Structures are given as C-alpha cells and as structure tokens.
Amino acid sequence: MNGVSASVDRLGKVVLENVEEMGKIFLLFLSVLAWMFRPPLKLRNIFKQMEFVGVKSIFVVVLTGTFTGMVLALQGYHGFKMFSAESLVGSTVALGMTRELGPVLTSLMVTARAGSAMAAELGTMRVTEQIDALYVMAANPVKHLIVPRVIAGFLMVPLLTVVSDFMGIVGGYFVGVHILNINPGIFIRNITRLVDLNDIYSGLVKAATFGLILSLVGCYKGFKTSGGAEGVGRATTEAVVLASISILVSDYFLTAIMF
Amino acid sequence: MIKLVDLHKSFRTQKVLDGLDLEIEAGKTTVIIGRSGGGKSVLLKHIIGLIRPDSGEVLIDGTDITRLGDRDLNEIRKKFGMLFQEAALFDSMTVGENVAFPLREHTRMKEEDIRRTVADRLNAVGLTGVEEKMPSELSGGMRKRVGLARAIAMQPQIVLFDEPTTGLDPVMTEAINRLIIETQKNFNLTAVVISHDIQSIFTVGHRIAMLYEGKIIAYGTPEELKASRNPVIVQFLAGSIDGPIRIM
Numbered sequence: 001m002n003g004v005s006a007s008v009d010r011l012g013k014v015v016l017e018n019v020e021e022m023g024k025i026f027l028l029f030l031s032v033l034a035w036m037f038r039p040p041l042k043l044r045n046i047f048k049q050m051e052f053v054g055v056k057s058i059f060v061v062v063l064t065g066t067f068t069g070m071v072l073a074l075q076g077y078h079g080f081k082m083f084s085a086e087s088l089v090g091s092t093v094a095l096g097m098t099r100e101l102g103p104v105l106t107s108l109m110v111t112a113r114a115g116s117a118m119a120a121e122l123g124t125m126r127v128t129e130q131i132d133a134l135y136v137m138a139a140n141p142v143k144h145l146i147v148p149r150v151i152a153g154f155l156m157v158p159l160l161t162v163v164s165d166f167m168g169i170v171g172g173y174f175v176g177v178h179i180l181n182i183n184p185g186i187f188i189r190n191i192t193r194l195v196d197l198n199d200i201y202s203g204l205v206k207a208a209t210f211g212l213i214l215s216l217v218g219c220y221k222g223f224k225t226s227g228g229a230e231g232v233g234r235a236t237t238e239a240v241v242l243a244s245i246s247i248l249v250s251d252y253f254l255t256a257i258m259f
Numbered sequence: 260m261i262k263l264v265d266l267h268k269s270f271r272t273q274k275v276l277d278g279l280d281l282e283i284e285a286g287k288t289t290v291i292i293g294r295s296g297g298g299k300s301v302l303l304k305h306i307i308g309l310i311r312p313d314s315g316e317v318l319i320d321g322t323d324i325t326r327l328g329d330r331d332l333n334e335i336r337k338k339f340g341m342l343f344q345e346a347a348l349f350d351s352m353t354v355g356e357n358v359a360f361p362l363r364e365h366t367r368m369k370e371e372d373i374r375r376t377v378a379d380r381l382n383a384v385g386l387t388g389v390e391e392k393m394p395s396e397l398s399g400g401m402r403k404r405v406g407l408a409r410a411i412a413m414q415p416q417i418v419l420f421d422e423p424t425t426g427l428d429p430v431m432t433e434a435i436n437r438l439i440i441e442t443q444k445n446f447n448l449t450a451v452v453i454s455h456d457i458q459s460i461f462t463v464g465h466r467i468a469m470l471y472e473g474k475i476i477a478y479g480t481p482e483e484l485k486a487s488r489n490p491v492i493v494q495f496l497a498g499s500i501d502g503p504i505r506i507m
C-alpha cells in the first residue's frame with residue numbers, strides 16, 4: 001500500500017513540476033511579446049538568428065523532405081494497388097506532406113539543430129555570467145537574447161516547411177512517376193484536384209506554432225541553466241526532449257481543431 | 260554612497276554573509292579583502308542587485324535596491340560599471356562590440372564617436388588594434404582588461420572591480436593599478452575593488468575592509484590596517500599559515 005501511495009506521490013510531483021514549467025514558459029512568451037513591441041528592435045540580431053535557424057537548416061530540411069515524400073509514395077503505392085487506386089499516390093503524398101509531415105518533421109529537425117543550440121548558447125552565457133553582465137549594463141536579456149530567437153523560430157520554420165513540402169512532392173513524383181510508372185499527368189492532376197490552399201495554410205499555422213514552441217523551450221531551458229558545463233549539457237538535452245514532446249502533443253490538438 | 264546593513268545570505272545550508280555591515284564612501288576607493296571563497300564576489304553582486312539578500316538592506320544613495328522592481332533597478336544600475344571576476348565578455352561579439360555595448364545601449368553617440376571612445380578605452384588598458392578579435396582569441400589577462408575597458412566605457416559614477424589584476428604580469432598589474440587610481444581621481448569615482456594582491460591593496464585603496472566569516476571584521480585606512488593587532492588581519496596581510504584562519 002505504501003509503495004503505491006509513494007509512487008502516486010511521485011507521479012503527482014512530476015505532473016505538478018511539468019505544469020509549473022509550462023506556466024513559466026507561457027510567462028516567458030508573454031514577456032517576449034511585451035519586449036517585441038518596445039523599440040528599438042535590433043534587426044541585426046534578428047537577421048543573424050534567422051540565418052542560423054533558417055538558412056543553415058535548408059540542407060537537412062531538403063533531405064528529410066525529399067526522402068519522406070519518396071517513402072510516402074512507395075508506401076501509398078503498395079496500399080492503393082490493392083484496390084487499383086494508384087493514381088491517388090500523388091495527392092496522398094501532397095496531403096501528407098502539407099498537412100502533417102512537412103511541419104512536424106521540419107520542426108523536429110530544427111529543434112535538433114537550432115533549439116538545442118539556443119539552449120546551449122544561452123546556458124553557456126548563464127554559467128559564464130554573460131547574462132549577469134547584461135543585467136549589470138541595464139540591458140534586458142529577454143529583449144537582447146530571446147526576442148530575436150523567438151522571432152526567427154516563428155518566421156523561419158514555416159518557410160522551411162514550404163521547402164520541405166515542395167521537396168516531398170518532388171521526391172514523391174520521382175518515385176511515383178519514374179520508379180512506379182504512374183502517369184505523370186494523373187499524378188499532378190490529382191494533387192491539384194484534391195489539395196486545396198487550406199491544407200497548406202493549416203500546415204503553415206502548425207509550423208509557426210511549432211517554431212514558437214521550439215525557440216521558447218530552447219531559450220527557457222538555456223536561460224535557467226545552472227551548474228557549469230554539465231548544466232549546459234543537461235539544459236540542451238531537456239530542451240530537445242521537451243520541445244519535441246510539446247510539438248507532437250500540440251500537433252494532435254491543432255489537427256483536432258483545424259480539420 | 261553605498262551602505263550595506265545587516266546583510267544575510269545563505270546558499271542552501273552554507274552561510275556566506277552573516278549580518279554584514281559596511282559603508283562605502285563616495286569618491287573613494289574601497290578595497291575588500293578576504294579569503295578565497297569567503298564571499299567577496301557574492302558581496303559585490305549584492306551591491307548591484309544581481310543577488311538579493313535573505314535579509315538586510317543595500318542602500319545606494321539612500322535607496323534600498325533590494326526592494327526595487329526591474330525598471331527602477333535598471334535606472335540605478337546605469338550609475339554602475341562592473342568588471343566580473345572572469346570578465347564575462349559576450350563571446351558572440353568582437354572585442355570592439357563588447358566595449359561599445361553600453362554606449363550603443365544607452366547613448367545616441369554617432370558611430371565614429373563610438374569607435375573613437377572604444378579605441379580610447381582599450382588604449383587605457385594597454386590594448387591596441389584588438390577591436391576585431393573575438394574574446395576567445397584573447398589571453399585571460401587580455402580578456403580581463405577588455406572587461407575593464409567595458410566597465411568604464413560609460414564613465415559611470417560607481418565601478419565595481421572583481422579582482423582586476425589577478426592573472427596579470429607584474430608590469431601590467433602596476434599599469435592597471437595606475438589606471439584605477441587615475442580614473443578614480445579624474446572622475447571622482449566611487450570604486451570598490453576586490454583584490455588578493457597585498458601590494459595593490461595598499462597602492463589603490465583609500466579604505467580597506469576585511470571580510471571574514473560573513474562579516475566585515477576590520478575597516479580603515481591602509482595605515483590603520485597595517486597597524487592592526489587583530490590576529491586575523493595580521494595573519495592575512497603576512498600571508499602566514501599559522502593563526503586563526505585555518506586552511507581547512
């Protein structure tokens with residue numbers, strides 16, 4: 001009996017800690033909003049982060065997008081062949097990419113690349129007293145460090161998602177048309193007939209939300225780092241895990257709301 | 260004037276400040292000495308509101324900063340410059356951008372004026388032509404001097420120096436001491452210097468305060484401290500192993 005109540009106790013504690021953490025991240029979001037509209041905005045910092053989050057992620061996003069589209073085509077083909085609906089492969093790839101896999105995979109890749117780096121950078125700044133130095137010079141760290149990163153995440157993840165969607169369809173086309181011998185005209189026509197702009201928009205709304213989540217979580221974890229190099233390592237890991245889980249969970253709810 | 264009243268600060272079970280009282284006179288250099296790990300850096304961070312005490316007051320020109328909100332605290336902090344023990348340079352910025360940071364943040368100086376001021380401040384700490392270097396490309400002593408240049412960039416009224424000469428060669432130590440003495444005199448600074456270097460203590464300080472077991476146990480002019488009979492001070496200044504200060 002004691003063992004049970006102890007583990008219920010522990011479960012309760014874990015739940016409470018997580019709820020508390022969510023609350024703190026939300027408060028951070030509010031203060032980012034407040035600082036975002038207080039001039040002067042440091043455009044140079046924002047562009048630097050956009051380059052880091054966006055431009056430097058293009059390669060991995062192209063790669064993951066292409067192969068995901070190729071796999072979707074292959075899997076879809078084997079399924080649809082059973083009731084001779086191979087012509088639907090094109091639209092399946094396109095819908096799967098734009099609604100779901102484009103935004104989710106892109107933001108998971110960006111989490112691994114940039115969200116982790118945000119946590120590591122801010123964590124290092126914390127343990128080497130650079131954040132204290134900002135406070136001492138009466139400069140707000142949220143404005144200087146977190147606002148540019150959150151803006152970059154919010155803007156660049158949707159753009160990367162467009163790239164990923166496009167490459168996925170290209171990959172699907174390649175497999176469908178050149179390997180599985182689906183008629184290219186039918187492949188394309190099915191995409192334009194069955195995919196409408198709302199599918200793309202909803203995917204981009206997801207992407208922007210995920211971009212927000214991964215940059216906020218990365219910054220939050222980095223910002224509250226303590227305990228030297230080990231602490232920075234811990235913050236980085238926690239940032240990736242928490243951001244990835246949050247992305248997948250919120251994906252379910254966004255899907256439930258939008259479709 | 261800076262006045263610390265009955266400061267208490269513990270980290271978990273470790274008492275670091277234990278009812279500390281200290282008055283730091285305006286327009287003078289006060290040196291704080293004490294054993295390594297004794298809480299000198301913690302004390303300095305209380306003065307600028309980076310650490311809040313468990314109890315007690317930190318009065319800056321009569322305002323208790325331990326009760327201030329962020330905005331008011333920032334106004335007070337604009338009076339300050341601070342050199343961190345490990346320099347705390349922004350490692351994503353060049354040396355020049357580091358020193359220019361407070362100027363860009365709080366003044367509307369023209370870019371060429373900023374450049375000239377930055378070069379001036381760097382010259383003052385014995386560095387030339389390092390503006391384009393990254394902090395990671397500098398030696399420890401050079402980083403410290405860049406930190407010093409950044410701390411005095413805005414010509415603040417109060418400057419806190421956390422071990423400005425630790426890790427410098429004897430010649431550079433002397434040069435930095437002169438720099439502190441001269442800036443203090445020229446701008447009538449209130450300077451608070453933490454130092455382990457006995458010789459520097461006496462050349463730089465108008466007043467010396469000894470922190471021991473969480474309290475200021477002695478305060479006075481260099482002469483007064485040298486003449487002190489307090490065994491803790493005698494042992495500390497002589498650097499001897501025998502006495503009330505135990506190694507472990």
Ligand SMILES: Nc1ncnc2c1ncn2[C@@H]1O[C@H](COP(=O)(O)OP(=O)(O)OP(=O)(O)O)[C@@H](O)[C@H]1O
Nearest residue numbers: 270273275293294295296297298299300301302344
């Ligand atoms: N953020 C913190 N969390 C927990 N303990 C701390 C923290 N900062 C300082 N301490 C502890 O407080 C004590 C005093 O530290 P402090 O850095 O003030 O020493 P110091 O007098 O500056 O020493 P040194 O001359 O070596 O720089 C140390 O024992 C340290 O472990």
Ligand SMILES: [Mg+2]
Nearest residue numbers: 299300344421
């Ligand atoms: Mg120290």
